[in-house]
Amino acid sequence: MSDWSYWAVQTLNGLQLSMLLFLLSVGLTVIFGLLHFVNLAHGALYALGAYIGISAATATGSYWAGFAAAPVVVALTGILLYLGLMKRMRRAGPMNQVLVTLGLIFVFVDIFRLVWGDIAIGTVEPALFTGRSELFGVVYPTYRLFIIGLGALVMAVLALVLSRTQLGAMIRAGVDNDQMAACLGVNVEKIFFLVFCVGCALAGLAGAVAAPVFSAHPDMGTEILISTLIVVVVGGMGSLRGAIAGSFLVGFAQTFGTVLLPHVASLLIYALLALVLVFRPTGLFPARA
Amino acid sequence: MIKTVTGALVCASFAVAAAGPASAADYKVGMLLPYSGVYAALGQDIDDGFMLALEEAGMVDQVEMVREDTEVKPPVGLAKTRKMVLEDQVDVLVGPVSSGVLGAVRDFVDQTKTPLIVANAGNDAATGENCSPYIVRVSFSNSQVNRPMGQWMVDNGVKSVYTLAPDYAAGQQQITAFADAFKEAGGEVVGQEYTPFRTTQDFGPYLSQAQSTNPDAVYVFYAGSEAINFVKQYDAFGLKDNTTLYGSGFLTSPLYVDAEGPAAIGVIGSLHYIPTLDTPENKAFVEAVQKKYDRVPSEYTVQGYDAGRSFVEAIKSGATDKEAIAKALPTVSYTSPRGPVSIDPATNNIIQNVYVYETVEGDDGKLTQKLLGTVENVKDAPNGCEL
Numbered sequence: 001m002s003d004w005s006y007w008a009v010q011t012l013n014g015l016q017l018s019m020l021l022f023l024l025s026v027g028l029t030v031i032f033g034l035l036h037f038v039n040l041a042h043g044a045l046y047a048l049g050a051y052i053g054i055s056a057a058t059a060t061g062s063y064w065a066g067f068a069a070a071p072v073v074v075a076l077t078g079i080l081l082y083l084g085l086m087k088r089m090r091r092a093g094p095m096n097q098v099l100v101t102l103g104l105i106f107v108f109v110d111i112f113r114l115v116w117g118d119i120a121i122g123t124v125e126p127a128l129f130t131g132r133s134e135l136f137g138v139v140y141p142t143y144r145l146f147i148i149g150l151g152a153l154v155m156a157v158l159a160l161v162l163s164r165t166q167l168g169a170m171i172r173a174g175v176d177n178d179q180m181a182a183c184l185g186v187n188v189e190k191i192f193f194l195v196f197c198v199g200c201a202l203a204g205l206a207g208a209v210a211a212p213v214f215s216a217h218p219d220m221g222t223e224i225l226i227s228t229l230i231v232v233v234v235g236g237m238g239s240l241r242g243a244i245a246g247s248f249l250v251g252f253a254q255t256f257g258t259v260l261l262p263h264v265a266s267l268l269i270y271a272l273l274a275l276v277l278v279f280r281p282t283g284l285f286p287a288r289a
Numbered sequence: 290m291i292k293t294v295t296g297a298l299v300c301a302s303f304a305v306a307a308a309g310p311a312s313a314a315d316y317k318v319g320m321l322l323p324y325s326g327v328y329a330a331l332g333q334d335i336d337d338g339f340m341l342a343l344e345e346a347g348m349v350d351q352v353e354m355v356r357e358d359t360e361v362k363p364p365v366g367l368a369k370t371r372k373m374v375l376e377d378q379v380d381v382l383v384g385p386v387s388s389g390v391l392g393a394v395r396d397f398v399d400q401t402k403t404p405l406i407v408a409n410a411g412n413d414a415a416t417g418e419n420c421s422p423y424i425v426r427v428s429f430s431n432s433q434v435n436r437p438m439g440q441w442m443v444d445n446g447v448k449s450v451y452t453l454a455p456d457y458a459a460g461q462q463q464i465t466a467f468a469d470a471f472k473e474a475g476g477e478v479v480g481q482e483y484t485p486f487r488t489t490q491d492f493g494p495y496l497s498q499a500q501s502t503n504p505d506a507v508y509v510f511y512a513g514s515e516a517i518n519f520v521k522q523y524d525a526f527g528l529k530d531n532t533t534l535y536g537s538g539f540l541t542s543p544l545y546v547d548a549e550g551p552a553a554i555g556v557i558g559s560l561h562y563i564p565t566l567d568t569p570e571n572k573a574f575v576e577a578v579q580k581k582y583d584r585v586p587s588e589y590t591v592q593g594y595d596a597g598r599s600f601v602e603a604i605k606s607g608a609t610d611k612e613a614i615a616k617a618l619p620t621v622s623y624t625s626p627r628g629p630v631s632i633d634p635a636t637n638n639i640i641q642n643v644y645v646y647e648t649v650e651g652d653d654g655k656l657t658q659k660l661l662g663t664v665e666n667v668k669d670a671p672n673g674c675e676l
Contacts, residue, residue, distance in 0.1 A: 119545050144525070223490065259494050266485040
């Protein structure tokens with residue numbers, strides 16, 4: 001393997017991880033920013049997406065059934081959580097929210113264990129994206145290229161909606177000052193609810209997309225939660241730009257840390273977090289300046 | 290109302306307490322296993338295997354079982370061990386899965402002279418520098434499973450390897466044992482990396498690095514979900530086409546090889562048991578497990594079975610109390626489903642065959658294990674053990 005293709009592959013590895021982190025953290029950060037709600041159970045929704053994706057794929061024999069079912073089922077679960085729990089907890093303060101959603105993690109982990117068992121399960125990639133692709137002498141798994149493409153697509157759609165549509169303007173207004181937006185006739189509650197659903201659906205999508213690469217196991221949501229929270233804090237709460245910047249920083253720090261400084265790689269993202277907190281306590285691109 | 294309920298509960302608990310000592314069982318066995326958490330499936334396999342051995346010997350009615358969940362946490366394991374030894378007064382303990390838990394209970398078991406049959410935990414030190422006359426291991430040691438692969442791979446034309454394993458005690462012991470034996474046999478280790486334990490999901494960066502050193506083979510130790518992720522990603526990155534993946538046989542354990550799917554085909558591992566061994570003992574065992582539990586036995590099932598079997602053999606030899614059981618356990622020897630087994634008097638670790646096997650697709654399209662070679666009666670050096 002030539003030197004240049006080695007670094008190209010590692011760059012693609014970094015991109016792929018960044019995109020996965022982006023799909024997860026964008027929902028979380030907007031929920032943070034907009035609803036002022038600390039939802040630690042977001043990682044569990046990602047795991048739920050992976051399990052639903054695998055089950056649907058196994059039942060129908062098609063990866064795409066899982067790909068379609070996971071966001072829908074996870075969004076519906078999100079709606080149940082929102083109506084049953086989070087709506088009541090809106091004014092309860094961050095500490096109570098953290099406790100309740102932390103409890104939810106344990107509930108979800110045990111549900112996964114009861115329904116799908118303790119042993120990790122897996123699924124295969126869709127036939128369309130199996131094998132490897134070659135471009136300029138760089139060989140890379142095709143399915144991972146699909147993840148990168150999908151992440152870029154979601155990024156573009158969200159950017160377009162937020163900056164170019166009326167809905168996007170209302171969301172931005174809500175993040176900026178929800179009381180003022182409500183006075184101007186924006187139904188803030190409804191917007192919040194919609195944003196929450198989309199955030200959950202994206203977490204489910206991330207789970208379904210990750211399932212063929214990583215196996216699904218009960219603790220997978222807890223494992224990814226830390227990286228996702230770091231993305232949100234580094235990027236700045238509530239902004240799309242923040243989620244993008246945070247995902248790339250954490251994704252590349254983790255990948256190139258592994259390659260260049262293997263012994264301190266796992267510390268690197270925490271060092272990044274500490275640096276950002278010292279010099280820009282509100283994150284790189286906070287929604288509210 | 291509340292008073293009535295409380296009263297009923299108090300009565301009920303007295304009734305239970307009274308029923309305890311009155312039972313007809315001759316022996317009390319304490320199972321110290323993870324019944325929840327990441328290793329719950331392993332704990333269940335061991336428990337099932339143990340019960341099968343009791344059933345086979347017709348001893349189920351003579352033994353009272355006490356089951357405690359270690360939660361894979363050393364302090365919890367120690368608290369549960371104290372409870373079973375002091376309160377329940379068990380005659381023998383069976384478990385644990387985690388070497389961390391074993392390390393935590395070692396001194397207490399040794400001081401209270403309670404025989405402990407280790408049914409999984411593979412830490413070399415448990416039958417090395419920290420060995421105890423009361424601790425007998427019927428599972429494996431980390432180096433025992435890996436050491437034979439060094440010579441075997443050199444004999445089969447592999448000259449250079451790249452190694453990978455999770456960064457914790459078992460990962461380091463397994464890889465070091467293999468790497469030392471491989472170098473001694475004349476092989477070259479061209480690169481080594483340890484991945485953060487339980488936080489690594491994406492092996493992409495490591496795989497690209499392994500590929501860039503261009504080794505004859507890659508040798509790894511991974512288990513559980515890490516094993517599934519690794520095997521699948523190894524295939525996805527195309528390493529499998531040119532570089533055979535070798536490893537400690539837990540990599541493609543029958544417990545989860547189906548989740549790895551076709552990516553596992555062609556992976557070669559070494560382990561102390563595979564369910565396809567062609568011996569009358571194993572055939573009967575596989576049939577019994579399939580009949581009773583409706584699944585193929587894993588290495589954990591056989592470890593549980595051998596824990597039960599060695600307990601049964603110790604009782605049959607006339608042992609009746611803790612002290613006598615502890616003395617009898619190291620002397621048992623018989624032909625297990627995994628082949629002839631005995632306990633090394635120098636360390637109290639099991640002496641057993643290690644099997645080199647390849648994961649292949651069977652006639653029915655399901656993944657199965659093909660035996661490539663047998664290294665007989667593998668025995669660890671005492672490593673500072675004085676019994």
